[in-house]
Amino acid sequence: MALHKQAKILNERQEKAVLSSLQSSTYPTRNTAMFLLSIKAGLRAKEIAALTWDMLLTPDGQLCEAIQLRNTASKGKQGGRVIPLNKQLKQALNQLLEESRPEHGQKPVILSRRKSHFPAHTVVNWFADLYKSLGFEGCSSHSGRRTFVTRAAKNIIKAGGSLRDVQQLAGHTTLQTTQRYIEGDSEAKKRIVDLI
Known part of the structure; x- marks a missing residue:
């Protein structure tokens, strides 16, 4: 079996550089949450795109202690899982929740500038552009995972x-x-x- 080229992992210095650069981006809250969903929860691009607020919120609208990722949002019939929320990710999601004010649970967590669904291929391209702008060669949407x-x-x-x-x-x-x-x-x- 041939070895496949894998996305490079990020070191702590690179992680800090990404977070710093996102603060001056057009949508800093959304972009920070998207990056942290990758590096602090290990979500794939498809999972970030498919994540809806009902997978994160309690019935009374508060943020849960874990992501309840359904199979339909993941890869395959058994890709769903429960991922405890990292403190930094939870803080970013709380901030996004305050700004988003989703009126129903099925609303995507990550929205485009037109307030619509952010497709998986767009998430992949977003990460590629981010890492390219920072000069991180070999990094992709899978680097955070x-x-x-x-x-x-x-x-x-x-x-x-x-x-x-x-x-x-x-x-x-x-x-x-x-x-x-x-x-x-x-x-x-x-x-x-x-x-x-």
């Missing part, structure tokens, strides 16, 4: 979990797929060998 999975894998033991938890957060059907997303770390390998 790969960063999320890699960071989760590196920290899951500290949280008392296992790689199976990372698999479920990513919505992968097999651990093998999850493992392909995880970027190795040469320094960590050196530290592990020294511990043996």
